[in-house]
Amino acid sequence: MAPKEKDDKPVKINKWDGAAVKNALDDAVKEVLTGKFHYVENFALIDGRLVICGIAVGVAMFALVWDYLYPFPQSRPVLIFSVTTYFIMMGVLTFYTAYKEKGIFAVCIQKDNSKKENVWEASSYLPKYDDKYSLSLVFIDGKTKQRRETSIKKSVASYIDVNGGVVPELVEADVTKMHNSLLTERKEK
The missing domain is CATH 3.30.160 (Double Stranded RNA Binding Domain)
Structure with missing residues (x-):
């Protein structure tokens, strides 16, 4: 390269x-x-945000597939769980960015x-x-x-x-x- x-x-x-x-x-x-x-730049702080977002998107995708395979009356409990989990993960993401990241845009290792x-x-x-x-x-x-x-x-x-x-x-x-x-x-x- x-x-x-x-x-x-x-x-x-x-x-x-x-x-x-x-x-x-x-x-x-x-x-x-x-x-x-x-x-050397360290991306662990950004990776934490990506993990939180990945979990939220994974839960949403699971709900989408589950609802496709088992239409609405059957998928109701899974949809409720997925929507609740998604919004909880968005709250976790908000707290992560506000209290852990705090505007940090670069973490470098000497x-x-x-x-x-x-x-x-x-x-x-x-x-x-x-x-x-x-x-x-x-x-x-x-x-x-x-x-x-x-x-x-x-x-x-x-x-x-x-x-x-x-x-x-x-x-x-x-x-x-x-x-x-x-x-x-x-x-x-």
């Missing part, structure tokens, strides 16, 4: 679309963590020679109809399980040029500063 070629074109977005701006900035932060620092691996989590928040992008970077020490966090809140105009392109150098500068501040805290203790 050929190595993935990196496209050096700047990312163009509609700078008035808040969701697109947030996603583009999140991708730029993720690129700094995986590209510059060479951390590989080193020790058995314990350090974990970096990046999360962000961009309120609707606002230009203040909040970025939080969390460092979890693999040996002590100590958790340190730093955050920054800046206008999206700090990272996006007039044409709607994300300026990766500006994102990289802030992420690097946050990253290094968490590492120096580690060395001081």
Whole structure:
């Protein structure tokens, strides 16, 4: 398999679309963590969401097949169970995204020679109809399980040029500063 070629074109977005701006900035932060620092992305958080959704869809598909094989009067108890289970799984998914994910868009593992691996989590928040992008970077020490966090809140105009392109150098500068501040805290203790 050929190595993935990196496209050096700047990312163009509609700078008035808040969701697109947030996603583009999140991708730029993720690129700094995986590209510059060479951390390995961990998809366990996303896999948890996929498992919950997979169970819900599996239950719905089972109900569909059961109702096809045994039409409505016979399939009533199975349909009631399936609908109830589906809505319970949607509630579980809501709690999972609100309390477990908490806006985390990247979980990266810092590989080193020790058995314990350090974990970096990046999360962000961009309120609707606002230009203040909040970025939080969390460092979890693999040996002590100590958790340190730093955050920054800046206008999206700090990272996006007039044409709607994300300026990766500006994102990289802030992420690097946050990253290094968490590492120096580690060395001081």
